[in-house]
Amino acid sequence: MGQSIIAKGRTIHDAIHIGLDILGATREQVEIEIIQQETKGILRIGSKPAIVKLTKIEQAEKTVPDIEDMIQSIDISEDSKTNNPAKEEHKEVISDDHLEGKVWVHNGKIFCKTSPLYYPTITAGRGIKLYKNNELVNGTIVVTENDTFEIKTEEEVVETKWKIMIDENKLNAILYIEPGMRKTYTIQDIDPSPHIELNGEEHIEVINDLDYEQVLQELQRLDIVHGINHEAILEALNVTKAEKFVIASGISPIQGKDGYIELLIEIDSENKKPMIRTDGTVDFRELNNIPTVNKGQVIAVVHPPVQGTPGITVTNETILPKQTQPIFVQLGQGAAFVENGTKIVATETGRPYFEQNGLLVKVSIVPKLIHSGDVNITTGNIRFKGDVEILGSVEDSMNVQADGNVSVLKNVNKANITAKQSVYIGQNAIGSTIISGNHNIFVSEAAHLLMQIQMQMEKFILSIKQVMNASAFKVTDFHKKGLLPLFKLLLDHKFRTLLTTIKQYIEMCKRGNNLLDAKWAKLGENLHSCFLSSVPNEWHSLERLNQLLNDIKELLVEHSIPNEKYCSIELMYALNSVIYCSGDVTIYGKGCHHSKIHAGGVLKVNGIVRGGELYARLGAIIKEAGSEGGAPTRISVPADQKIRIDLVREGTIIQIGKIRYTFQKEERWIEAFLDEQDRIIFR
Structure with missing residues (x-):
């Protein structure tokens, strides 16, 4: 007898057909033995396949040498296992059974095998167009063995983009290039599965098809002829991503120098x-x-x-x-x-x-004035357009004013010292007022109030214009009776803060009348006429309102850049005194008690600060601050500055910007500042 195999199938006919394919024989060349009839279960449960045994009939003329040849041809390598007919037949049977109800892709084509109870599905995805029976389909579809499929891949082409730009000063011509691309998709093999998603594998090819002659023609069209960089143009022709190239450069002018x-x-x-x-x-x-x-x-x-x-x-x-x-x-x-x-x-x-x-x-x-001895009721006050040097003391109720520096060798007792530049006191200032710099206390306060008035007035004028441009304004009596009623209406409902600030400014001008230039007081009078007068006057017009705003701006500009770099106040000790300086304030000796100090620069106290209020625009450095149960001591700096104190007593108040802190116990070596969240930090 010849070669025999066991074949399985859903029916006897299927099993015989599979076996014949494996043997490569016809029905007449084999003997068929039915081992098991197929049985059908319920929902495929309990079903059995048909099993048959096929034996190939040997021809009589076969000789032994043929068998020996067959033995010689046997491959005993590991791969020979797959050539075993029985096992190969078993593999095919299992594979066939495994494919039921599944769909797969091989070499760009779709294959499927349905079953009575399950039909595979396909979802058309990215980069492909799926045709079922010559019709384009979208989404998920059911496939059968009778369907025909065609897969077409998509292709996207983006052209190269480029342009030449000239900067604002016409000193550079810039070539911007964004290479194009061709996007294609390929279909990969997909293993058998009840459902597959058909997605194309993306392939991108960069295409930079910018031509050198195109760039030259565009340069000519834009009249760009100077400083052309041909190397940069050639480099741009080979880029694979968006870039900018300076392809032409001018020559910047060399600026001169003022006298x-x-x-x-x-x-x-x-x-x-x-x-x-x-x-x-x-x-x-x-x-x-x-x-x-x-x-x-x-x-x-x-x-x-x-x-x-x-x-x-x-x-x-x-x-x-x-x-x-x-x-x-x-x-x-x-x-x-x-x-x-x-x-x-x-x-x-x-x-x-x-x-x-x-x-x-x-x-x-x-020039310099040297005064030997004390300044008292006998010598009278000193006012000098230059420097003043006093070799004694300045006594009760006396005034010393100088356009330059003031130097006092001894004490200043219940007196006033005013210098447009620096003040030096060899010993103590008691119950006195010491001012250094063109910007005295009143000028500083006046300028601060005027800045607030300026901001409010700008909004006030804008509101006036908005009302005047409104159609309702034309049917009112404002343009006949003047703008005073409109002024009052806006001030009462929208700009109460402006009124309050103007009143504060006018009051401050009265208090500082002797220390302020006449311009400040005159401006206060005009503000009163414009905003506080109940009788219509020339200031109640838009033209005069703008003029008043310009006057404020000019006065602020005039006092906004004082030449006070060298202003300073230096002394040994201060008691119950007021000290104002546009620059640094330094107290070398015992310190200061119950005094008010304003330093436009750095405040440095080598001794003790007890009571009073101190402000330092560029930071404060103090050896000791506060007292045990005494008057409160307050030290302030702007939000961007620091306070350093070697020893701080309980009850001392520090303020950085708008944030205030009171010490609840004695502390040493503190450095306080604000963090980004406006919290006081100590280190």
Whole structure:
């Protein structure tokens, strides 16, 4: 007998057909033995396949050498296991059974095998178009063995984008290029499954088809002829992602230099400090920080402006540099021009004074008044347009005013010292007012109030214009009776804060009448006429309202950039005094008690601060603050500054910005500042 196999199938016919395919024989060439008839279960439960045995009939003329040849051809390698006919037949049978109710993809084609109780499904996904029986389908579909399918992949092509831009100053031509691309999809094989999702595998090919000649033609169209960078153009032709290239560059103009003044003398006395004796006292006689010039000494050189060099745009246009301006020098007392105004010479002996605002420079020689002894009722008050040096004390109710520095060798008792620059007190200030800088306390407060008034007035004028432009305004009597009723209406309902601030400003001008320029008081009168008068007047018009706002702005600008770099107040001790300085305040000795201090710079107290209020715009450094059960001590700085105290007593109040903190116990070596969440942090 010949080769035999066992074949399984759903029916006897199927099993025989499978076996014949495996043997590669016809029905006449085999003997068939039915081993098991098929049985049908309920819902496929309990069903059995048909099993048959097929034996190939050997021909009589077969000889032994043929068998030997067959033995010689047997492959005993590991792969030979798959060539075993019985096992191969078993594998095919299992594979066939395994494919029932499933669909799969092979070599770009869809195959399926249905079953009586289950039909496979396909979902058409990304990058493909699925045709079932020549009809385009979307979503999920049911497939059968009788259906025909065709898969077509999608293709997307994006063209290369590019453009040439010229910057605002026409100094650079910039090529922006975004390469195109071709997006294609391929179909991958998918294993058999009851449901498959058909997605194309994405392939992207970058296409940069920008041509060199295209760029040159566009440059010509834009009249770009200067500084063309051909290497950058060639580099742009090969990029695979969006980029920018500077493909043409102009030449920037070289700016000139305005005229300026060169000082030939040292006027910066900021870092010079008085000599401190071994007992802790200060010797201001050894201060020697006030520069002095003699008659005929050259104090400055005036340099003319230097013109700049023109530039060239990428379109070959000339770019002119900014026009330079000469320095304007205004000479005061004790100074003169020589050599056609190119040099400044001192005509008197004294302290050189230099002030610059923009291109305006003021130069003068400040004389010095030396007063031997005390300033009292016998000598009278001192007012001098220069420096004042007092070799004694300033006694009760006396006033000393100077346009320069004031130096007092001994004490200041219940007196007033006002200097436009620095104040030096060799010993103590008791019950006195000490002011240093053009911006005295009243000027500072007045400027602060005016800034608030300015902001409110700008909104007030805007509201007036909105009402006047409204159609309802034309049917009212405002344009006949004037704007006073409208002023009152807005002030009562929308701008009560403006009224309050104006009243505060007017009251402050009255209190500081002797220390404020007449401009401040005049402005207060005009504000009263405009906003507080109950009788119509010339100020109740939009034109005068704008004029008043401009007056406020001009006064603020005039006092917004004071030349007070060298202002400072230095003394040993302060008691029940008011100290205001545009710059630094330094107390070298025992400290200060129950005093009010305002420092526009840094406040430094080497001793004890007990009671009073202290403000330091650039930070405070204090050795000891507070008292045991005494009057409260308050120390304030802006939100961006720090407070450093070596020893702080219980009850001391510090304020940083708007955040206040009261110490509940004694602490040492504190440094306080605000964090980003406006919380006071100690370290």
